[in-house]
Amino acid sequence: xxxxxxxxxxxxxxxxxxxxxxxxxxxxxxxxxxxxxxxxxxxxxxxxxxxxxxxxxxxxxxxxxxxxxxxxxxxxxxxxxxxxxxxxxxxxxxxxxxxxxxxxxxxxxxxxxxxxxxxxxxxxxxxxxxxxxxxxxxxxxxxxxxxxxxxxxxxxxxxxxxxxxxxxxxxxxxxxxxxxxxxxxxxxxxxxxxxxxxxxxxxxxxxxxxxxxxxxxxxxxxxxxxxxxxxxxxxxxxxxxxxxxxxxxxxxxxxxxxxxxxxxxxxxxxxxxxxxxxxxxxxxxxxxxxxxxxxxxxxxxxxxxxxxxxxxxxxxxxxxxxxxxxxxxxxxxxxxxxxxxxxxxxxxxxxxxxxxxxxxxxxxxxxxxxxxxxxxxxxxxxxxxxxxxxxxxxxxxxxxxxxxxxxxxxxxxxxxxxxxxxxxxxxxxxxxxxxxxxxxxxxxxxxxxxxxxxxxxx
Numbered sequence: 001x002x003x004x005x006x007x008x009x010x011x012x013x014x015x016x017x018x019x020x021x022x023x024x025x026x027x028x029x030x031x032x033x034x035x036x037x038x039x040x041x042x043x044x045x046x047x048x049x050x051x052x053x054x055x056x057x058x059x060x061x062x063x064x065x066x067x068x069x070x071x072x073x074x075x076x077x078x079x080x081x082x083x084x085x086x087x088x089x090x091x092x093x094x095x096x097x098x099x100x101x102x103x104x105x106x107x108x109x110x111x112x113x114x115x116x117x118x119x120x121x122x123x124x125x126x127x128x129x130x131x132x133x134x135x136x137x138x139x140x141x142x143x144x145x146x147x148x149x150x151x152x153x154x155x156x157x158x159x160x161x162x163x164x165x166x167x168x169x170x171x172x173x174x175x176x177x178x179x180x181x182x183x184x185x186x187x188x189x190x191x192x193x194x195x196x197x198x199x200x201x202x203x204x205x206x207x208x209x210x211x212x213x214x215x216x217x218x219x220x221x222x223x224x225x226x227x228x229x230x231x232x233x234x235x236x237x238x239x240x241x242x243x244x245x246x247x248x249x250x251x252x253x254x255x256x257x258x259x260x261x262x263x264x265x266x267x268x269x270x271x272x273x274x275x276x277x278x279x280x281x282x283x284x285x286x287x288x289x290x291x292x293x294x295x296x297x298x299x300x301x302x303x304x305x306x307x308x309x310x311x312x313x314x315x316x317x318x319x320x321x322x323x324x325x326x327x328x329x330x331x332x333x334x335x336x337x338x339x340x341x342x343x344x345x346x347x348x349x350x351x352x353x354x355x356x357x358x359x360x361x362x363x364x365x366x367x368x369x370x371x372x373x374x375x376x377x378x379x380x381x382x383x384x385x386x387x388x389x390x391x392x393x394x395x396x397x398x399x400x401x402x403x404x405x406x407x408x409x410x411x412x413x414x415x416x417x418x419x420x421x422x423x424x425x426x427x428x429x430x431x432x433x434x435x436x437x438x439x440x441x442x443x444x445x446x447x448x449x450x451x452x453x454x455x456x457x458x
Contacts, residue, residue, distance in 0.1 A: 004051065005305055005352065007044045008036055014352035019303040025338035026282070028326050028353040032318045032447035035388060038360060039439030045084055045307075053307035054088035054289050055079045055358060056174070056314070059141055059159050060106025061420050062087070063113045066166045068366055068430035071421045072413045073105065075311065078361035078432040085309045085356075086170045086292055088284075089163070091156060091255040092274060094138035094219065095122060101219075102138035105419030108159060109139070109146075117422035121147035122155070124217040125265055139217035140274075142254040145262065154258030170292070174280070175255035177287050181296065182249060185283065188341055188348075189245035192279075195340050197226040197241070207333045209233070209248060210276035215265060219274065236271050248273045278333045281325065284308060285351040286341065303350040315357040320392065320451035325355055360446040362413050362453070364438060366430035369407045373435045378402075380437030383445050391448030399456045414450075414457040 005011040010029055018024040031041070045051060057065075057076055064070045068077045079085040095109030096102040102109070111118045123130040123145045130145055130152055145152040163171045178185050189208065196204035205224035212222035212233060225232050230239040238244040251272055254261035285306035288294060308314075316323035324330055334353075341348040365372035379398050386394040403411065409427070412418070421427075441449075 019350040025350045026334045030355045031443040032357045035442045053085045055085040055309040058106040059091040060108035061112040069427040072418045075358045075361040097138040125215045140213045143217040190242045193241040209273045211274040299349040307354045309358045311358045317447040317451040364432040368430040377435035391445040395449040395452035414453045416458040
């Protein structure tokens with residue numbers, strides 16, 4: 001079978017020779033900066049049933065996403081409902097609140113269905129009991145319980161049960177992939193912590209443990225530093241790298257077995273370390289999360305090719321708005337993690353991380369708006385006739401004469417800071433429709449077009 005990198009024309013872009021030789025251990029490639037037709041990628045996924053890129057969504061409200069009436073979140077519907085990826089749920093998020101830092105897109109501190117939001121009473125541990133919390137501060141989801149019908153339910157369980165009831169969606173959970181191989185992940189983190197101590201580089205620990213959470217669910221940046229043979233997390237001492245690594249896994253296990261976690265929470269230390277997003281991104285690839293149905297086995301050789309649907313924060317819309325994954329500082333951190341893992345673990349190989357911009361599908365109107373489908377087909381025809389490098393400016397000119405003709409729903413997808421709609425409007429279920437010409441767009445053109453929509457309508 002032809003390797004997917006050859007099918008996509010990305011072998012040179014990922015520096016395959018350097019990865020195969022071990023000269024580099026992590027190379028990200030953003031398809032939004034390449035002239036790869038959307039249809040070529042979708043056809044390649046259809047031709048290999050074992051390959052299914054994760055779409056890393058968050059714990060929270062997926063009901064209206066699955067129904068195709070989630071506005072700016074409809075790209076999840078197109079990818080996960082359309083079989084181009086699967087929803088891999090990341091649970092290290094925080095409840096929405098009156099202050100910044102909570103997850104306003106998926107709003108895990110509420111229940112949303114048919115556009116209506118029910119704010120959940122939230123409770124966290126105060127040292128003696130589970131106390132009712134207000135909405136002044138975002139709370140770390142794994143440590144929160146919601147009051148439902150007069151009893152407390154782990155927030156994680158509440159949303160997991162609702163997601164599992166949605167037909168046609170293959171929800172998997174990031175934390176389960178880690179706990180299924182907990183011994184390997186703990187060994188890897190132990191080595192990385194030992195290496196960080198030896199380096200004497202302040203950033204090295206932050207690349208592994210970015211935050212710490214208190215028993216009451218409040219999260220803050222933290223400082224980790226060596227102290228004799230052990231480590232200090234703020235003023236909390238761990239006697240070894242392994243002890244600290246095991247503490248990191250406590251909150252991961254909390255996502256998998258919340259009841260067991262809450263039963264032991266009163267006896268846990270008052271501050272728990274939280275695994276960093278950098279390490280999380282490396283583990284996406286090393287734990288083979290792009291083959292969700294494959295049993296654990298030896299790693300791909302000579303390097304891992306990980307395809308991943310990233311949204312606004314991770315992928316952005318280059319070149320106008322870049323996501324975090326391909327920033328130089330992020331790539332340096334990711335290589336600092338993969339270098340020692342590849343050197344010391346047979347289960348780790350160098351990584352080609354192929355980033356797919358999920359926002360491409362924001363250009364696909366819902367089936368309830370046939371006029372939008374025709375209008376967008378006209379835009380794609382104009383993009384096909386223009387220089388590919390001019391996709392952004394071509395779209396801006398088209399919007400100048402057509403933006404007001406689009407439905408309020410499609411225009412609303414591009415409003416700044418929006419998530420699952422909760423305005424009380426009842427909308428008909430729908431499926432995203434690919435207008436004529438959508439699959440011949442390149443990801444570079446699609447990103448340019450989405451960026452133009454955001455500038456005009458955001």
